[in-house]
Amino acid sequence: MTTCTASEVLTVMNERHACKIMDGEKKIPEETFQTLLEVGRLSPSSFGYEPWKFLVVQDPKLRAKLKPLTWGAQNTLDTASHFVMILARTAQSMRYDSDYIQHMMRDIHHLPEAHIAKRQQFYRTFQEADFNLLESDRAMFDWACKQTYITLANMMTLAASMGIDSCPVEGFQQQAVNELLKTDFGVDTDTFQISVMCAFGYRVNPPKPKTRQPLEDIVQWF
Amino acid sequence: MTTCTASEVLTVMNERHACKIMDGEKKIPEETFQTLLEVGRLSPSSFGYEPWKFLVVQDPKLRAKLKPLTWGAQNTLDTASHFVMILARTAQSMRYDSDYIQHMMRDIHHLPEAHIAKRQQFYRTFQEADFNLLESDRAMFDWACKQTYITLANMMTLAASMGIDSCPVEGFQQQAVNELLKTDFGVDTDTFQISVMCAFGYRVNPPKPKTRQPLEDIVQWF
Numbered sequence: 001m002t003t004c005t006a007s008e009v010l011t012v013m014n015e016r017h018a019c020k021i022m023d024g025e026k027k028i029p030e031e032t033f034q035t036l037l038e039v040g041r042l043s044p045s046s047f048g049y050e051p052w053k054f055l056v057v058q059d060p061k062l063r064a065k066l067k068p069l070t071w072g073a074q075n076t077l078d079t080a081s082h083f084v085m086i087l088a089r090t091a092q093s094m095r096y097d098s099d100y101i102q103h104m105m106r107d108i109h110h111l112p113e114a115h116i117a118k119r120q121q122f123y124r125t126f127q128e129a130d131f132n133l134l135e136s137d138r139a140m141f142d143w144a145c146k147q148t149y150i151t152l153a154n155m156m157t158l159a160a161s162m163g164i165d166s167c168p169v170e171g172f173q174q175q176a177v178n179e180l181l182k183t184d185f186g187v188d189t190d191t192f193q194i195s196v197m198c199a200f201g202y203r204v205n206p207p208k209p210k211t212r213q214p215l216e217d218i219v220q221w222f
Numbered sequence: 223m224t225t226c227t228a229s230e231v232l233t234v235m236n237e238r239h240a241c242k243i244m245d246g247e248k249k250i251p252e253e254t255f256q257t258l259l260e261v262g263r264l265s266p267s268s269f270g271y272e273p274w275k276f277l278v279v280q281d282p283k284l285r286a287k288l289k290p291l292t293w294g295a296q297n298t299l300d301t302a303s304h305f306v307m308i309l310a311r312t313a314q315s316m317r318y319d320s321d322y323i324q325h326m327m328r329d330i331h332h333l334p335e336a337h338i339a340k341r342q343q344f345y346r347t348f349q350e351a352d353f354n355l356l357e358s359d360r361a362m363f364d365w366a367c368k369q370t371y372i373t374l375a376n377m378m379t380l381a382a383s384m385g386i387d388s389c390p391v392e393g394f395q396q397q398a399v400n401e402l403l404k405t406d407f408g409v410d411t412d413t414f415q416i417s418v419m420c421a422f423g424y425r426v427n428p429p430k431p432k433t434r435q436p437l438e439d440i441v442q443w444f
Contacts, residue, residue, distance in 0.1 A: 009380045009384060017266075018266060038437070041441075055441075056441065056442070108434070145364075153376050157376050157379060161230075196368075211331050
């Protein structure tokens with residue numbers, strides 16, 4: 001087991017900040033960035049569905065096309081060492097009866113053939129009854145997006161633990177970005193759509209002090 | 223800055239697993255658990271809205287009431303050292319024109335009075351145009367839930383870094399749990415509803431090997 005101290009953990013949390021201006025000259029070593037992708041890959045997700053894809057956008061021409069649609073990354077699109085678009089799977093591939101879920105059960109989770117039908121029924125109950133995800137395509141997609149926020153958090157936090165800064169980006173025009181994904185990134189947007197983005201690189205300025213609600217406003221013991 | 227190595231980071235990611243059976247006799251030291259709450263508190267969220275509340279459920283009677291509604295925590299409700307329900311704010315308190323957002327701008331973010339109206343207009347554009355969150359109360363609530371998954375991920379991952387196991391729980395009946403929140407936890411469910419839960423404690427058995435899609439299936443470079 002690993003044994004970080006409380007103080008080390010809090011240092012990481014405090015070092016992680018929304019780094020909006022990055023040093024355009026400093027590049028994250030390739031091996032370190034691969035570790036961050038591995039952090040995304042190893043992140044947990046509901047039922048182990050891993051409903052995500054990571055596009056690493058390094059081509060300046062593509063970054064330039066993103067820029068007018070992505071007000072939340074006006075500086076980082078120009079200066080981030082690595083810029084990641086995190087896509088989430090759409091309702092079509094998240095349904096309990098989709099080909100993708102069959103693929104995950106058989107080829108990734110290696111479920112015995114005899115368990116597949118029962119597991120699918122179990123997923124169906126969850127999606128229909130417990131969380132009512134079949135209510136709309138948006139509800140199902142947002143459920144997939146929630147899982148991608150786990151990868152986002154892990155990648156940002158463990159980046160900070162390695163001395164790398166990040167800036168999460170929700171400031172973009174969803175529909176327009178999905179159009180661009182189709183036209184310029186060759187993404188099948190019936191299967192994947194944009195969930196969130198994240199820039200990784202190195203700070204130029206020290207972080208501003210954090211503002212947060214006090215613990216007593218957000219925690220209750222029972 | 224902190225400087226974990228790639229190998230330390232990957233060890234943490236591999237130690238973190240969905241620990242479904244915990245040692246009912248082992249308690250997380252109070253100071254360490256406070257650190258985990260602090261990790262939740264310091265987590266980032268869209269626009270710094272912090273749309274969350276953490277209920278730490280230690281009372282065996284309340285855990286027993288949760289149990290029939292929470293199939294995903296059948297063992298951990300009995301054995302977790304600490305059991306956390308993460309609530310998210312509802313549409314009513316997440317709207318750009320809500321009292322809560324006014325409170326955050328004024329009392330937490332300390333925005334100058336002259337900037338408040340402009341910032342509210344900015345939030346409105348995001349909620350209406352960019353993400354279409356006003357489409358339904360569910361869309362807005364799910365957006366708040368996404369932010370709580372950032373706290374979930376950070377708490378689980380940094381728990382692992384301190385040698386503490388966890389198990390995330392989406393396996394519950396949403397509506398029934400919200401009813402219980404109202405009747406037995408005194409929660410105003412017009413303002414907060416259940417997003418996700420997480421058990422924290424200590425493993426009894428070694429983790430099973432992880433199953434994940436290969437990196438080349440989930441990463442594309444541009």
